[in-house]
Amino acid sequence: MAGTAIMVDRGLPAPAKLNLHLHIVGRREDGMHLIDSVMVLIDLADTIYVTLRQDGKLCRTWNHLDVSDDLCLRAATALQKLANVSLGADIAVEKRIPIGAGLGGASSDAATTLLALNALWQAGFTRQQLAALAAQLGADIPFFLFGETARAQGIGECLTAIEAPLHYYLLAFPGKAATAAVFEEYQQITDKQHLSNISEALQHDCNHLAVAAVRVCPPIIAAAQQLQAAAGEARLSGSGACVFAAFDTVAAAKAAQQKLPSQLPSVVSAGIIRHPLLESHLHWGVAKW
Known part of the structure; x- marks a missing residue:
């Protein structure tokens, strides 16, 4: 064949x-x-x-x-x-x-x-x-x-x-957040809490699942704060628990990674245009x- x-x-x-x-x-x-x-x-x-x-x-x-x-x-x-x-x-x-x-x-x-x-x-x-x-x-x-x-x-x-510019990303992994649990939590949220009430580090995030994700996986809050301090921003991917920051160069991403606590698992990854x-x-x- x-x-x-x-x-x-x-x-x-x-x-x-x-x-x-x-x-x-x-x-x-x-x-x-x-x-x-x-x-x-x-x-x-x-x-x-x-x-x-x-x-x-x-x-x-x-x-x-x-x-x-x-x-x-x-x-x-x-x-x-x-x-x-x-x-x-x-x-x-x-x-x-x-x-x-x-x-x-x-x-x-x-x-x-x-x-x-x-x-x-x-x-x-x-x-x-x-x-x-x-x-x-x-x-x-x-x-x-x-x-x-x-x-x-x-x-x-x-x-x-x-079309979107390619970046290098610093990803931090504070724990696990099961997708089903995050969406279930999202449905149970009836108030319109602003993200700044959950974590100042995520206040500029544009992920509507952020509030639910940190309720399912509270360590996201500390990870977002640590990433923001190291990289100047922190965003949540999907239903979490990964938080990430974007950089123009791999050197800048790795420099920020060195500022993260050693106990917070992290990796630098490059954006790719197309699936290989x-x-x-x-x-x-x-x-x-």
Whole structure:
């Protein structure tokens, strides 16, 4: 099968994302929140390994204790059913994107899995068709299939490419904030608290989930204050708990990182224009959105 050896012999990247802003603009009748956000890809990435099976089984070959919901397997199962194929696959994930950080790690893993299996099984679906399937599984997956800086609307599935300058980002990880818990907390918030009432460091943030996120993960407050002191700003990505700051140079980002407390995990990551798989063999016949 053309391309199979390449996919089996090397891992495939699943990059993280940052929400430069995230506004909640409404709610559908089914309870899903409507958003308006600008999302960018960064070079912090997991690695996905996919190996063809002839017996039709879909098997997870990794064991992350923190992963309670195998979104990769759910995506693979949905694609297998839609494509009506008898082939299966072993799927492994090498994690680098922190779980519960608001960086879309699980969704990116699922998107890369869909691209790999679409090629491995020769299913022939376009990225847009894969995104339609993916939107039923997770709101961020379509963005990773879209594969470039975008304005995301609807529940995240309505994507428009936009131009944005590339930056280097200093990311700090004060803990975990489960997405479902943050949105549940957001719904329970009935007052219109200003962000400055939660943390002065986040008062200029434009993430409507910030209040809920710090209630779910209180250490975000101290991390935001520390990041603001070191970098001059602190923004929350997605539903948290990652807080980040943008820089024009990698040297400036690393200099700010040196000012953070040693006990606060952090990393410097670069923004990327396009998903690295958009130019790869995985997009034979699926290059157009």
